[in-house]
Amino acid sequence: MNRTAIFFAIFAALILPLSACGKKGPPLPPSSPIPPEIVDLKIALDENLMTLTWRVAGHDGEADFIPAGFWVYRSQSALSAPACENCPQRFQKAADIPVENRRIRTTYMELLKKGFRYGYKVSCYMDTGNEGAASVVVAVDFPGPEEN
DSSP, X not given: OHHHHHHHHHHHHHHHHXXXXXXXXXXXXXXXXXXXXXXXXXXXXXXXXXXXXXXXXXXXXXXXXXXXEEEEEEEEEEXXXXXXXXXXXXXXXXXXXXXXXXXXXXXEEEEOOTTEEEEEEEEEEXXXXXXXXXXXXXXXXXXXXXXX
């Protein structure tokens, strides 16, 4: 009887791991589309008016699913502060750009204050709340005396 118990214990130890599900991944429902990637983020400055433009990867205007909107994130630091390349930037949501009537707007404009360094990144989100990966960061320095 002792041999039988040992045999079943070894058998169970070998078979149970083989029957476990091997698929691992993030906890997203299968029907949740993955938000598309933001590409070609560009920044332009005309006097104190900053304009961001970007594209949605793989979007040809006739996609099966369209993002619900875009979040624009901004970091702002004084030019008078010493630059720190290895320091993390603190980003805050600057804008929520909803997609209305399936028309994707891929621009954002903002008036900048003199004396600051600005960094921007963009991500898109779906109706389910899933947020896509953030774009690369683009930056611009707007020299001059600091404005409050």
